[in-house]
Amino acid sequence: MRFTLDVTMANTEGALERLLGRLRQRNFTVCGLNANTSANFARMDVKVTVESTKAIELAIKQLNKLIDVAGVEIRAAEEHHPAHHQQARPHVQHHPERKHVTSFEPHPSFQSFELTTSQIGL
C-alpha cells in the first residue's frame, strides 16, 4: 500500500532528517516528499508519500514518537498495483533498497568516471 501522510512538526535542527531516517529504518520507502517551513521557521509541514508492506499505523506511531512531531494524519491511501507498477519502474517492487541505482540509465558523461582495476592500482 501507498499512503500519503501530513506531518506537522517543530522545525528543530535535524527534524526532517529524523523523519526520513525513521521511515527508512522502519521499512517505509519514501516515494514522494514536500516540506515547507512556516514563515518564522518554527514549524515544518511535511507531506510524505510512503510505500510499505507494513501497516501504516506502525509508521504513524513511530513518527509520533519523534519529539518534534506534533501530529500525523493520513491524507490519502492508494492500493498498490504491482503489474502496472512493474511496467513503469521495473525494479521498484523487487529491490526497493536499490531501485534508483538499478533503474537509472547512467548519463553518458558518467562513463568517463569508470575506472578499471589497473587504473586504481589493483
Next chain:
Amino acid sequence: MKGSEILIKALEAEGVDTIFGYPGGAIMPVYDALYDSQLKHILVRHEQAAALAADAYARVTGKVGVCLATSGPGATNLITGIANAFLDSVPMVAITGQVPAAYIGTDAFQEVDIFGISMPVVKHSFLVRRIEDLADTVAKAFKIARSGRPGPVLIDLPKNITVADLPNPQFNGNQVELLSRGEAKQLATARAMIQEAKKPLVYAGGGVRIAGATEELRAFVEACGMPCVTTLHGIGSIQGDHELCLGMLGMHGTRAANMAVQECDLLIAVGARFDDRVTGKLAEFAPHARVVHMDGDPCEVSKMRAADCGIVGDIKVSLNFLHAELEIDEWVSTCMQRKEQFQFKYDAPGELVYAPSFLKELSDRSKGEENTIVSCDVGQHQMWVAQHVSFDMPNNHLTSGGLGTMGFGLPAAIGAQLASPESRVVCVSGDGSFMMNVQELATIKRYNLPIKIVLFDNSALGMVRQWQELFFEKRYSEVDLSDNPDFAKVADAFGIPSFRVEKRSEVSDAITRILTEEGPLFVHVIIDTAANVWPLVPPGKNNSEMLEEATV
C-alpha cells in the same frame, strides 16, 4: 557566566552529581569549568566505557546517566555506549564537544557530524547554536531522556558556545512528564480476558524495571496466583526464587518457562517486546494464546505480535486494575511440576570448574544483608548468569540485552559501584569480552573501587564457538583464544590483586575470598572450552523444540 559554567550549573540543577568522561580539544572549556566544580568526574580510559558506565549508573540509581567526550574520535567512541542505552531504554545524556560553529562543515580538525552519526541511536539530539539556549537545552535533554520510554539524548556543544559569556542565565529545572494509566475500557477488557482464561501466564520484561513497577507486578501475580516468566531484562522483577516464577523464557530459557508459554491460553506481556531471542519462530510463539500487551511505548504494542488487548500507559498504575481471583489450580500445578522436573542440574562430571555451579554457589552464598549487583559481559557466561544467579531486584542484574555489547561488564561494574558504594559489585566476564574494555582496570584502581571480577576463561569466543559447533558443522572459524594473555598478571600489572582457579575443589575458597575481601579482586577461572549453554532453542525454531546436552 561562561557557557561551560552554564553547562555545569544546568547539570547540577538536574541533580547530577557524577559524570563519566574523557577530555580533549573541543571540550576543554568544560573541563576547565569542572576544575572548580563540585561535580564528581570519573576519568575512564576509553569513551565507550564512559557511556557504558553512565548507562549502568543510570540503571542502578534510576537517575539520568551523564557522559562527556570531546569532538571527533571522542564522540565516535561514545557511539556503542549510546546505542547500548538506546536499545535497553536507559536514560542518558551524552555531551560532546564540537568544533566552533564557524568551522562546522569545513572538515576541520576533529570535526565529525556526531549529530548525524548518532541520529538512529538516540531518542533525540541537540546542536547548541546560541548560548542563550544552553541551559534550556540541558533541561529539555534530561526531560526527554527520562520521560515516557527512557533513552539517550545527545547534546553537541560547539566550542564557541562554551567559551562565550552570557550575563544572568536562567535555570529552570524540568519536571518529569508522567505517563497515565491505560484507558479504562482496555483495562476492563483485559480483566475480562484474565477472568475467562484457564491457562493465563505473565510474561514480564525490562519495562517493569523502567516503570518502577516491581512491587505492582508481584502484587498482581500473587493476587491472580498465576505463573510468571521473565525476559533477560525482566529477571528480578519477580524474585528468582518466587514459587510462581518459572524463570527466563526464550532461546536459553528454562524448559518450564518455554513450555508454559507454548501452552498458555492467555499471555499477559508486561513491558516486554516479543524480541526474536524470546519468541524463536514468531508464527509459532504462544500459538494458543490471546495476548494482553501492556507497555509505556505505543510503538511496542502489536509491533511483532498482534495484541487482542493493548494497554498503553504506565504499567505501574495499570497493573493495579487487573487483579482477579482465578480458579486455575490445575494449570498452576502443571507448571510447578515441570519447574520441579526440569530444574538445572549441577552434577557435571570432571575436575574442571563448571561455571554454572560456580555461579549457583556464588548466588546462594551472597544472599544476606549486603546487596549484590552482578554485571556481565556478552556470551555464554552472560547466559549462565541469567540462568544460575537468583536475583531479587531487576536493578541488580546488569546485562546488555538489546545491543549485546561485549565490553559492557567492566564499565558497567564501575558505574554500578559508584552508584551504590555500599553494594557488593561482581563483574562476570569472558576472556573475549574482557579484552574489549580491559583498560578500565586502571579506572578501578584509580578510584579504588572494590569490584570483584570473575573471568570465565574458556580460551574461546565461546558463544560463537557453540553456534559453529551446532549450526556450522564444527567449522571453528576465528573463535580460538588459546593464546590469551596471563590474565592474572594483567590484573596485577594494574595493581589489582588476583588469583587463579583451575580445579573444582578450589571454588569454595575462591567464593569465600570474593565475599569477604575488602578491595578489588580479580579471579581468573579456567573452564572447559567445550562447555555449552543448555537448554537452547535453535534459531528459527519454535520454543518447544529445545535442545538439551544429551540430545545433541
